[in-house]
Amino acid sequence: MSTITKEWTIEKIRKVLAALDKKTGLKGAELPIKTGNAYHRLGYFSYKPEDVCFYFSLAFMNNPRTKETAAIDVIRHEYAHYYVWATNLTKLIPHQAHVWHHGEDWKYACKMVGADPIRCHDSANFKDRDVDEAGAAALAAAEDVQEFNMLAHIKKWNVLPKPKEECERLNRWLKEHLPAGLYFEVGDEVLQREKGFGSVIDTYPEYNGRQMVMIRFEDGHEEVFGNRFIMKVLNGAIDFTQYK
Numbered sequence: 158m159s160t161i162t163k164e165w166t167i168e169k170i171r172k173v174l175a176a177l178d179k180k181t182g183l184k185g186a187e188l189p190i191k192t193g194n195a196y197h198r199l200g201y202f203s204y205k206p207e208d209v210c211f212y213f214s215l216a217f218m219n220n221p222r223t224k225e226t227a228a229i230d231v232i233r234h235e236y237a238h239y240y241v242w243a244t245n246l247t248k249l250i251p252h253q254a255h256v257w258h259h260g261e262d263w264k265y266a267c268k269m270v271g272a273d274p275i276r277c278h279d280s281a282n283f284k285d286r287d288v289d290e291a292g293a294a295a296l297a298a299a300e301d302v303q304e305f306n307m308l309a310h311i312k313k314w315n316v317l318p319k320p321k322e323e324c325e326r327l328n329r330w331l332k333e334h335l336p337a338g339l340y341f342e343v344g345d346e347v348l349q350r351e352k353g354f355g356s357v358i359d360t361y362p363e364y365n366g367r368q369m370v371m372i373r374f375e376d377g378h379e380e381v382f383g384n385r386f387i388m389k390v391l392n393g394a395i396d397f398t399q400y401k
């Protein structure tokens with residue numbers, strides 16, 4: 158076993174979880190980590206309210222035939238289960254009952270945390286995945302994982318994030334095709350019927366001419382509305398023309 162760890166321990170596993178937390182903004186490393194020597198189950202994440210925890214089989218992780226890449230993938234696999242639970246991802250990507258815990262929501266989480274989206278660990282998949290000590294250290298430090306705070310994004314917009322280029326493409330389209338009263342940019346003044354006047358502090362593009370608009374109202378509170386549920390102040394007058 159080429160390894161940075163020589164021997165996996167709870168503390169070393171926790172470090173790998175903490176490195177993932179740094180990229181995701183979550184707090185998986187704060188959860189209890191249980192270990193055992195089972196071979197039928199290499200790991201699991203439990204979200205039972207009275208027993209939220211990770212479990213890892215040290216017999217598997219410390220087996221001389223287990224590669225470092227495989228051990229780290231098992232940690233990331235379970236972290237992806239935690240990710241789905243912690244971000245409530247299933248609300249945005251319903252998982253199909255027949256695939257149980259390994260549905261599209263979990264696969265999406267795997268992509269976000271660099272885990273193999275494969276239900277059962279298969280050592281054959283790691284046949285060619287050897288890393289030297291620096292490579293193992295980089296994986297343990299989650300250097301290959303993109304930094305993204307999913308929880309903050311979902312809390313703010315209540316939709317899945319789109320790739321940056323897709324946002325830019327959609328924003329260009331919206332700007333070109335929407336009437337001035339329906340297209341919003343940061344700094345625009347708006348009126349919302351119940352909440353009053355405010356100004357746009359952020360926007361997020363959607364499909365079909367829709368745009369989500371975050372507004373800071375005069376009382377200081379911030380709230381997101383669809384572009385069809387707010388009115389723009391255009392040249393000092395409220396534009397009612399697009400309002401439904």
Ligand SMILES: [Zn+2]
Nearest residue numbers: 234238258276
């Ligand atoms: Zn699993």
